Amino acid sequence: MISLLSKPWPWYVSGPAIAGIMAVLLFFGKSFGFSNNLSNICSMLGLGKQISYFNFSWKKQLWNLWFLLGSIIGGYLAVHYLQSSEPLKLSSATIADLQKLNVPFDGQLEPGSIFNWNYLHTGKGLFIFLGGGFLIGFGTRYAGGCTSGHAISGLSNLQLPSLIAVIGFFIGGLFTTHLLFPYIFK
């Protein structure tokens, strides 16, 4: 069982597994939306006194913060006990494109040339990690959800606003990939 789970999962296993997580949360009476936790943390830190947006009872959202804690543990367990020795099967076209951007493909989940503290000490690294994080926080709160809340939960409930949000995700992602990355990495 462990060795089977350790192999890379095909998309038709992963997609239903994600739907399964959403189903479990629905049957627990909760809704799947990870980025709500960003507001929950701010509320928990007591920022509701200064900023009305965070003035809500975060304890009612405590379940989602436990879910967040679990996701960290899950990431740890997956790489320590369910690690596959096979390199990531990235498409050769993507490998070639990234090579042109001086981002060599190393077969890991994340490019080691970017995901390290030395890179973070460069202007580019700060922009990608701190700036990228800022845009994730600001954008998901503005749009009222992220991939789990809009792309999965919202589209499953046929919500037109979620479709608009997902179109936005792609506008931002395509702009960054095709216009910003050549500028950043070259």
Added chain:
Amino acid sequence: MRAIFRAVKYTVVGILFGIVMTKSEAVSWYRIQEMFRFQSFFMYGIIGSAVILGIILVAIIKEYRLKDFYGRPIKLAEKDKRWKKYLIGGSIFGIGWALTGACPGPIFVLLGQGYTVMVMVIAGALAGTIVYGLLRNRLPQ
């Protein structure tokens, strides 16, 4: 006792989420690049099959008015009908998603995997959340 049980329950579901996100490779910066370059069906297959199953599940819940484990009717959030915030907010998030290769869940999953640089992404995300909280009433909704 109930509080502890609840904490364990949602932590376990979170652990499953962290494992699924890792093994699906949806946390991979490379996979997100592949997606935004339309060079593989992989990520579209994951999101598409999750959504198709989700649509079927939600339809069944609504048709049979299913209740949750506590006997309460399952409520599904209706998003309000304004559109500007979804398009503008979504686009801003999309830039951050492509830059870091991570959406909010994977940021924390990657931290658990040992990518400690993610603390900077978390710091940035909390700063962005606070700035949104401050500016909210001045932004087009």
